[in-house]
Amino acid sequence: MTQFLEVDNLTMRFGGLTAVDGLSFKVDHGEIHGLIGPNGAGKTTTFNMISGFYKPTEGQVRLRGENISGLKMHEVARRGVVRTFQHSTLFAELTVMENALVGTHMPFRPNIFAAIIGWDRDDRHGAEARASEALEFFGLDHLKGDLAGDLSHGHQRALGMAVAYASHPDVMLLDEPFTGMNPEETRQMMDLMRKLREDGITILIVEHDMQAIMGLCDTITCMSFGKFLAEGGPEEIRNHPAVIEAYLGGGAPCCLR
């Protein structure tokens, strides 16, 4: 049986610098998978290669056996792999509802000729329903008319997730989703992610802070200096000597010895 999402010998070089070096791991369908590592480990680069933002120098990303590495971001998205962005990357000048409607672009593909003569009423209603559903899921439905740029930080992060969720993804790639959230918001967001998992959505989280996702992930892959370091369940990773060393040593492990 082919793996659901498989990263195989993924390598990225920027000039002389190797940011990711021969990284391989597998993500099972329907799990929450964490990708962790100290600063500069190449997590974000890996993330960007999976989502199609970068084209890997070597190696493949396979979704249900199909090689998706090197595809453009929208082509990856159309195969069901949708990403969020670090910070609050949103359409700040559009309303919350309009943001979510952009998220429904794939399930309700706009047709310009139908739009001009008004034959797309069903699609527009469908898109609105889906967008509302996504906003409701993330507890944003009372803010529909507000400008996205005016939202609080926690709401902006939630809206970023809602935009991704509105597109009916199979896989959601989340780039440091808990950054800047207070403990209460973090707890709520974790509950929502578990609910997403129950819906059958596979989640891959890139996170710097190991503690934040210990209680959430089913499997965790740890990388350091661009390379695979360890993989396993939360308990296993927490007690893994190589992981502990990598985190304690931070960016300069030689100083500790």
Add this chain to the structure above:
Amino acid sequence: MLDLLAQTGLNAVYAASYISLIAVGLVLIFGVMGVVNFAHGELYMAGAYAVVLLYTDFQIPFFLAVAVGMIFVGCLGLAMERALFRPLRDNPLGGLVASIGFLMILQSLAVMGFGVRMEHIPPVTQHVIEFSERVRLPLSRLFVIIAAVVLLSALWIFLKRTRFGWALRAAAQDPEAAALQGISINQTARIAMFIGAGLAGIAGALTAPLVSVNPHMGHSVIVTAFIVIIVGGVGSLEGAIVASVAYAFVHTFVTTFFDGVIADITGLSLMLLVLIVKPTGLFGSADRA
């Protein structure tokens, strides 16, 4: 045939000289202030009209007229910096639009002051350097070549050897970091604008007796300058000079062997090609737009 090639080559060197004076000024302004100065061709025109007024009408010695013209256009640049580009610093498209507005104002001032007719300027010198019977270089063209070499070398030394030059380059690379280092953005912008405009002014002043001076002469000049700075890489002074020389040679030779319109089309097509293959230009690296 060899004569023709040599003569065309000389013409190309002359063209490269005044094009590079204009393009380097444009690049300097873009590099330091981040704004595309569409009015640069009209600054060139202003330099030419300064010579018309001072040399033709008031009989002031030619080189004095050129020097006054250069300072006058430099001051025009300072005025633009203060009135237009400084308030619009965070709005690059706004700066561009404002410079188009300034272009129209300068152009119609020229029309009102001098009329749309071409100005006839008495030749400064009839002297011609003859290399052979059919290879000749008028002395007034040599002035332009010498001015370009001297001024651009001086600019080079200024940028690489002086504190102001260092500040200018720092501001061009990273305005925020430069500001943190205590470099005044307003100060560097003033210097860049004065030098950039002044170079365009002297190019216009020196070429005034050689070209047809009219209110619309800036148009073809700005098109040429755009081609050159795109090909050379926006923000790269070296690139602007190299591209000026390359463009001047291609354009002059195509003009000689085909015709002027074909040469213009060739130049524009080459620029599009460079934009397609390497949008940052041959010497450009940083993406600032």
Add this chain to the structure above:
Amino acid sequence: MRNLLIFLAGAVALIALPHGLSFSQQEILVFLTINILLVSSYRLLTLTGEWSLGHVVIMGVGAYASALFTKEMGIYVPVSILLGGITAALLAVVLSFPLFRMKGFYFLIGSFAAGEIIRLLWKRFRDPFGGPKGIKGIDPMPDFSIGIYDFDFFEPVSYYYLSGAVVAVCLWVLWRIERSPVGLTFHAVHWQDKLAEASGVNLRAYRTLAFAIASGFAGIGGALLAHYVGTINPNSFDVEVMVFVLTWAIVGGTGTFYGPILGCVVLTILNEIVLREMGFEQMRPLIYGAIMILSILFMPKGLESVVQKIFSRKAPDNATGQEAKT
């Protein structure tokens, strides 16, 4: 019901308008109608965040194409106007391949270069473009009668009705596009192209779509112009005209549908009625330049922001929140 009444009153006013004007003012009205289409189509392109300097040349492509279709192939004028628009749109699709490798400033310069190349080609090739003198004696719109009104298209009033009807339909289509999910996607491409792409939006396709639609309507505008004035040449579509379009858009503001139209109408009235009547003809570019500078300095969001301020006092919930980023 109230909206319908306002609409009807507006339509009656627009139909009655030319009868109160002098012949030269009627002519200006025809040009104004065409210019409204030009600047509105330009706004559609700016929705995706790209500012072109080749829009007027693209309009010229429509004009040349329609003129040549009637002249060389004898195609019926109304059909050739439509074909002119289609030609302009197709050319835009072809141009999009090199041009949309660039963004922002580079696109601006690239579009300018592409436009100049097209204009130089018209200048250079006497056959079929007529060289620097352009095309003369373009077929006029054939006269016809609808019973209550005889259309004689040498009369500006008749041509105003024709172009007015065509432009009204075009504006309706542009409006429908902007208010559709496609229009929303254009906005998305403008404000956060990466997020739009992550939502499955094909950026290139949408940029090209906006460019092609904008160019198509500009082409129709150009064709309307060509069959009215009867003679076109490369200088009818030079950068100076492009600067006027840019000024209309910036003075009016590009945040709303009506902004550029407002800018176009206000500046045309100022220009033709005030300046021309007062004999400031020669100072026209000077005053235009000054207006451009003053409005970018002191009214960067355009006339529409003034209108919005007036109306927002009455209806605070009506703000769309889409601001002009100039």
